[in-house]
Amino acid sequence: MSRSLPVRPDRRAAAFMADGDREPMHDRQLWDTRQARDALIAERLPDWEELRELASRVKEHTLTHLDDYLEQFEANAARRGTHVHWARDADEHNAIVGDLLHRHGTRLLIKSKSMLQQECGMVPFLQRRGITVVESDLGERIQQLSGEPPSHIVAPAIHQRVEDIARLFAREIGTDPDDHDPRSLAEAMRRSARPLFLRADAAMTGANFAVAQTGGFVVCTNEGNADIGAAVAPVHIASIGIEKLIPRLEHLGVFTRLLAPSATGSPFTQFTSHFHGPRRGGELHVVLVDNGRSERLGNEDHWRALKCIKCGACLNTCPVYRRGGGLSYEATYEGPIGVVLQPSADLARYRALPSYSSLCGSCTEVCPVKIDLRDQIYRWRRTVAEQGGPSAVERTGMRILGEVLARPRASRAVASAARQALERLPRATLYRARLNPWGRERELPTVPAQTFRQWYLEHRGGRRDDRP
């Protein structure tokens, strides 16, 4: 992961939006998911708000007692024959995994989706060590074959059109280039992936939840791909962020009911798999990873983001994400949760993300664990501004604007000048891209016949509380 150049999400988004029907399709598919979520909740989950509140409080309780729960988890996992490893950061995580795979002579690793492994840059690390890594989730596999990172936490290839995938599969797995039927493309990948599953020497997964009471963990998929890896390969390694802990099994009854509706608008994930110790004839390892989480825990403004269950609901609803696409963030986490998480990983690189939001707050409304996403985005904006954030031009502009607005006479004079400018200046001048970037995508408002002040003086002019 490059740490130097600041990301420019607006540029990547502009390219995405200029590319034919890509953006409207992306927007529609994600909004459909959001609407499916709403319909399911309205129809079948009358206790939704109660569930959200419970989930939020269970997570906050766990995070405020995280050291106890981690120790419980470790002891109970070990009792069941699970090997527990601890990693302070991405490098330690990768080294532990690399050593384990080396000891088992692994040449082919099959892995299911894991945001944490992506965060750690694990796949390139293992590939440099000569291990072939195959993604087993269909969307992740599409992205792997495309040479692109995933663009959505839950739907990694959501930004790709069917014809893009058809072209990719024709090149990579030999399908008919004219075959644009999603069913037959998925079938082709099933047939291509199956032999790899059977040949894999080791399987890796992430975890959606880790249960302190039992030392077990839960992986949710719709394809069953995590289960195939774990059931067939002799070694299973799960990477688990320390924030994934929940106290007891019964709490799964809260979180699994929130996850799938939020993620896809489905009542439940097709496969909700519970791992408590190695399967017969297998070996099970868990790597508990910190990588900045314990530090975030001490940040009063941002520790609640650790409640995140990675459902992707905030992406599906975000007007900025839906229009600009996930790759424009150039980050492990996209959308509102990405805007909140990425600046702590590297503020210099991700300083533009807090402004890549309309602050409409839709993310906060849909979050199943009630993370105050909008407020956290706003606080990051403030942090960026305090640390010399906006450009010199923006800062000067804001300072002048502040002084003008503080003086009623001056502000009226400027407003009047602006009205005349809007009415009289030629279009070419008003919409000159460098002076008015806002006008690239939008029309300036038409000037009303009367200002609000004129209207107010005319209608309420005699009232006592009328002060200029």
Added chain:
Amino acid sequence: MSARDAILARVRANRPPAIELPELPGVARSGDKLPDVARSGAETSEAAQSGAETSDAARFGKGMSEPARSGEELPGAFATALERMGGRCLPVERPTDAAATVDELFPYAHVVCSAVDELPGTRRVAEACDPHDLADVDVGVVRARLGVAETGAVWVTERELVVTAVAVLSQHLVVLLDRRAIVADTLDAYRAIDVADSPYGLFMAGPSATADIGSVLIHGAQGARSLTVLLVAENA
């Protein structure tokens, strides 16, 4: 300092002021007893513990309302929910009738691999010493301990599967479920079963599915292409 101790020390130093653990809504809100069939022979202390927590029931009795609560409504609600997830639900009188149903549903199956005593199939799952031996299975037949009316999910564990791969490598999966072993919702389910009793436990709600290509829902992504639950009226 080891990584473990360093992480725990930093968590301890940084953790925000304590927030209390909220109580969850009570178990078996219909007043029905959870089915005994859900529990395995080996009752562990954890299972006993979660049983003891039923006293919370009164506190949060309302709120988590679901249409199907009483015993008689549950099989119907289960079938509807399962169909919604892309599975199908068929009634059978006795476990021994399952063989005929499987023949009828999958007339062209070469390998029917069974983990159920009453249905021998063409191969017993116990004969597979290695998961790779199950790569050619057309139809896997297993028993579930519990069903969930809210989601249509069935609960299967390594105990019933013997070799866990049978649940995911079989092209099609047939699951036998006692019609009395259905609970109302997921929360009840987690209290009725002893999840940690087996190294592998799976809530399976319909067959393998994906929407990763053009947001089109497709069944049979990597795991089973179809899931058929046979609701058994009479226990063996």
